[in-house]
Amino acid sequence: MDLLELQARIKESVADAFPGKYWVKAEIASWSPRSNGHCYLSLVQTRGGKSVAESRAMIWKWNYPTLTRYFEEATGQRLQAGITVLVRVQVAFSELYGMALYIDDIDAAFTLGEQALERKRNIERLQKDGYMDMQKELALPDIPYRLAVITSKTAAGYQDFRNHLLDNPEGYAFRLDLFEALMQGEQAPSSIMAALAEASARDYDAILILRGGGSELDLACFDDYPLAVSIATCPVPVVTAIGHDKDVHIADMVAHQAVKTPTALADLFLGALRAQDAALDALRDRIAGSLLHLVSREELRIKSADSALRSAVQRRIGALEMLLQRSIGRISKGLTQKYADVARLRDAALHRLQFAAQARCSAEYSALALKEALITGSDPRKILSLGYVLVTGKDNKVLKTVGKVAVGDRIGVRFQDGSLLAKVDEVFSETTDKSQTA
Numbered sequence: 001m002d003l004l005e006l007q008a009r010i011k012e013s014v015a016d017a018f019p020g021k022y023w024v025k026a027e028i029a030s031w032s033p034r035s036n037g038h039c040y041l042s043l044v045q046t047r048g049g050k051s052v053a054e055s056r057a058m059i060w061k062w063n064y065p066t067l068t069r070y071f072e073e074a075t076g077q078r079l080q081a082g083i084t085v086l087v088r089v090q091v092a093f094s095e096l097y098g099m100a101l102y103i104d105d106i107d108a109a110f111t112l113g114e115q116a117l118e119r120k121r122n123i124e125r126l127q128k129d130g131y132m133d134m135q136k137e138l139a140l141p142d143i144p145y146r147l148a149v150i151t152s153k154t155a156a157g158y159q160d161f162r163n164h165l166l167d168n169p170e171g172y173a174f175r176l177d178l179f180e181a182l183m184q185g186e187q188a189p190s191s192i193m194a195a196l197a198e199a200s201a202r203d204y205d206a207i208l209i210l211r212g213g214g215s216e217l218d219l220a221c222f223d224d225y226p227l228a229v230s231i232a233t234c235p236v237p238v239v240t241a242i243g244h245d246k247d248v249h250i251a252d253m254v255a256h257q258a259v260k261t262p263t264a265l266a267d268l269f270l271g272a273l274r275a276q277d278a279a280l281d282a283l284r285d286r287i288a289g290s291l292l293h294l295v296s297r298e299e300l301r302i303k304s305a306d307s308a309l310r311s312a313v314q315r316r317i318g319a320l321e322m323l324l325q326r327s328i329g330r331i332s333k334g335l336t337q338k339y340a341d342v343a344r345l346r347d348a349a350l351h352r353l354q355f356a357a358q359a360r361c362s363a364e365y366s367a368l369a370l371k372e373a374l375i376t377g378s379d380p381r382k383i384l385s386l387g388y389v390l391v392t393g394k395d396n397k398v399l400k401t402v403g404k405v406a407v408g409d410r411i412g413v414r415f416q417d418g419s420l421l422a423k424v425d426e427v428f429s430e431t432t433d434k435s436q437t438a
Contacts, residue, residue, distance in 0.1 A: 007095035014099065018091035021104070029054065031081045037061025043087075043101065057089065057101040067106055074108035082186040086110035119223045122250055126225070131232035135256040138237045143276055144205035144269055146175045148236075150195045152183045157212035161241075161262035165269065172273045177204075183211045188221035193230045200234050206269075209240045209251065210262060222249035231255055241265035384416040402429050 026043035033039045038061045045053040059067060071079050079085075088105035126132050151158050165174055179195040182188040192209065199207045209231075211219070221227070222242050228250045231238050237256035241264065242249055252258035259265050376382065380390065391399045392412040399405060409424045 004095060007093075011093040011095065014091055014093040021088050021090050023086055023107070024089050024101070025084070025086050025110070026053075026055075027084045028079070028081050031079065033064070037064060039064045041081075041103075055099065055101055056097075057087075057103055059103045063104050067103070071106055071108050071111075075111055079106075080186070083111060119250065122223060122225045122228065123253070126228055126232070126250065126254060129229075131229055131254055134232040135234070135238055135254055138235075138256055140237045140256065140272070141205045142272070144272055145173065146203065146205045147269065148177050148179055148199035148202070148204045148207045149210055150179045150181050150192055150199065150207065151210040153178065153180055155183055155211055157241075157262035158210060161210060161266050164263050165266035168270055170270075170274070170277070172270065174269070184219070184221055186221075189224035189227040192221075193227055196230050196234060196238075200236050204236055206237045206239055206256075207234065208265060209238065209242065209255070210265060211242050212262070219249060222251040224250075227251060228254045239265065239268065381416070384414070390414040402427055 024043070026045055028041055029044040030042040031039070032041065039059040041057050041059070043055050043057050044051050068079050086107040087101075087103045088107075089101035089103050091099065092102055093099045149158070149161075162176065166176065177199075179199050181195040182191040196207065196209075211222075219242060222240075231240075231251055232254040240249075240252050240255040240258045241260065241262055242252060242258075248258075257268065259268055384390070390413075392414070393399045393404055394409055394411070396412070399411065405411065405424055405427055407424055407427055411422055411424060413420050413422055
């Protein structure tokens with residue numbers, strides 16, 4: 001038996017064993033639409049995270065548009081890898097390509113039911129692990145203005161949220177930073193978790209996860225267990241705005257708060273600032289009322305104190321005026337007495353001063369007369385008038401002794417009425433005279 005004969009017998013056996021069509025539950029492992037219109041995919045079944053069965057499958061081009069359109073309209077999500085489906089297949093065997101499953105129908109309700117069951121299991125697991133209320137224990141600041149937004153730049157409602165928040169009539173200022181992430185599909189949870197980790201490492205008052213409306217399958221990523229754990233354990237309050245009013249996702253349940261529309265999300269933070277404004281206005285009014293009451297009370301107290309002070313001051317001024325008058329009388333009498341005493345002292349001092357001055361003048365006159373007499377008596381002309389003469393030596397100085405005169409010297413002799421020059425022929429001293437006398 002050759003290979004072709006063997007393959008032919010297998011094909012015949014497969015056709016005999018599986019003559020009809022069968023509904024099969026499996027996960028789409030790979031999805032590959034081709035340019036020829038056919039779509040090739042791989043179906044897999046897993047247990048405990050491991051593949052236990054796998055098969056090639058395909059959708060013919062005449063069925064592919066109809067099936068995909070029906071699935072998208074029913075579930076709101078495109079057929080793609082990662083989705084668990086219930087499909088109707090026909091088992092076929094090819095001598096060249098082996099066994100394959102040809103898909104001609106799909107049960108969209110089953111896919112929705114599988115997701116609901118998975119969602120229920122995730123909620124129970126989060127409750128058991130204690131994650132459901134962790135975010136509720138965080139406190140949102142009274143004035144939250146530093147906000148991180150996790151969404152797609154093109155997400156429905158993002159611009160509405162920005163415009164409503166930033167163009168508020170009160171002029172409240174917010175710091176708004178965008179962290180882009182995928183908001184639907186198989187990669188959305190990991191993308192949102194990465195953005196959440198980046199935002200939580202910075203200084204924000206709150207982190208917002210924003211996405212507009214969509215189908216249940218579009219929003220299924222927000223029921224992801226690891227994403228819910230990341231939100232619950234985030235150290236910053238997380239506020240979600242996912243889907244429409246009828247949608248409640250696990251991400252909403254574990255978040256600090258959840259709203260349904262971008263406008264409601266903006267109003268949440270605008271309301272927080274308005275509440276602070278209202279509290280400040282109320283505080284201002286209470287302070288103003290208290291101040292008015294205090295001012296009125298102080299005015300009455302001041303008026304009362306002013307009246308009492310006026311009376312006390314007037315009494316004090318009257319007493320001081322009386323004391324001043326008595327003091328003026330005593331001072332006036334004392335000054336009069338003091339002036340009389342001073343006048344007597346002044347007159348006595350003046351008399352003593354006059355007497356002393358006269359005595360001093362007399363003494364000075366006497367001293368002056370004595371000095372005049374002495375000067376007059378010492379005048380050489382007075383001496384010369386008595387017959388005395390003045391003798392000067394050769395140096396024209398007055399000679400007071402003969403010791404400075406030698407024989408032959410010329411000397412000058414001054415009389416009262418003239419002078420003469422003489423030549424010394426002989427010198428006699430007191431010593432010479434005594435020797436001659438002896």
